[in-house]
Amino acid sequence: xxxxxxxxxPAAPDEVWEALTEAERLEEWFANxxxxxxxPGGEGVFRWDDGEERHAVVRELEEERRIVFDWDDDxxxxxxxxxxxxxxxVHVVETAPGFGTALELSAFxxxxxx
Amino acid sequence: MDARRVDAVFDALGDxxxxxxxxxxxxxxxxxxxxLASELPVTRQAVAKQLLALADxxxxxATRSGRETRYAVTPEPLGDAVDWMVEVGAAWxxxxxxxxxxxxxxxxR
Numbered sequence: 001x002x003x004x005x006x007x008x009x010p011a012a013p014d015e016v017w018e019a020l021t022e023a024e025r026l027e028e029w030f031a032n033x034x035x036x037x038x039x040p041g042g043e044g045v046f047r048w049d050d051g052e053e054r055h056a057v058v059r060e061l062e063e064e065r066r067i068v069f070d071w072d073d074d075x076x077x078x079x080x081x082x083x084x085x086x087x088x089x090v091h092v093v094e095t096a097p098g099f100g101t102a103l104e105l106s107a108f109x110x111x112x113x114x
Numbered sequence: 115m116d117a118r119r120v121d122a123v124f125d126a127l128g129d130x131x132x133x134x135x136x137x138x139x140x141x142x143x144x145x146x147x148x149x150l151a152s153e154l155p156v157t158r159q160a161v162a163k164q165l166l167a168l169a170d171x172x173x174x175x176a177t178r179s180g181r182e183t184r185y186a187v188t189p190e191p192l193g194d195a196v197d198w199m200v201e202v203g204a205a206w207x208x209x210x211x212x213x214x215x216x217x218x219x220x221x222x223r
Contacts, residue, residue: 001124001195003202007210011217019213029212074121090210094202096195097121 001096010087017064020079044069073097119172120198123191126171131156132164136173136187144186146179 009016019025021038031046037058044056059076060068069077074097082089127133134154139145147165151158165185168174173192174185 001120001199003199003206005203005206005210007214009214009217011220015217015220016213019216025216028216029209090213092206092210094206096124096198096202 003092003094005092006089008084008086008089013064013081013083013088016081016088016090020067020081021061038067071097119191120195122171123173123195126168126173129164131160132168135161135164136168139174139185140187144177144184146182146184148182 019029021036023034023036026034026036026046031054032049033047034044036042036044038061040058040061042058042061044058045053046056047053055072056069056077058067059070060066064081066078066080068079071077076095078091078093078095080091082091127136135150138150138154142149147158147162150165151161154161165174165176165183169176169185171191173188175188177184177186
């Protein structure tokens, strides 16, 4: 089971990349307080004003193209960038904890239970 | 939203034979391990074990009926999974809207 979003921003990939990987930029849109070591194996701590706190490890990082966060609850977020004519296409996939059955389950979940 | 509960649902439904059982029970309304084993190419023992796993995940409700246990499907855990999708999707819509604003703010400078 996963959630997927795709948005085009009128900005260059390097600008979007900064907003995805620099702690003080992440604080402008992702969480209220961010610590992030943006390199493969680096750790991240994300805190929100409502008291929520999530920990992540950077599983993969490809400069200005792709970053993958493994969350401590076993969920995962993949963010990919692609340069397009209008700016930068941002593709986000967040996978539920316990992924592995996503495709079949999402089909199953919508099958009417007689 | 309890991520662990969603996790248990995914694990329980990760096995094709367990999904077949859930479908078979949903189709009948309720069923016992003996009834299910008679219409599926598996032993009663194997069915009983899978039914226990599904009941542990909260996907089935067990009711004693004489010497047998009858199982019925409980839809709530699937609702949890759908809730997760709606909740996480809405969170990303908000975040991406904020990301768009911060990028526009920079571009104007």
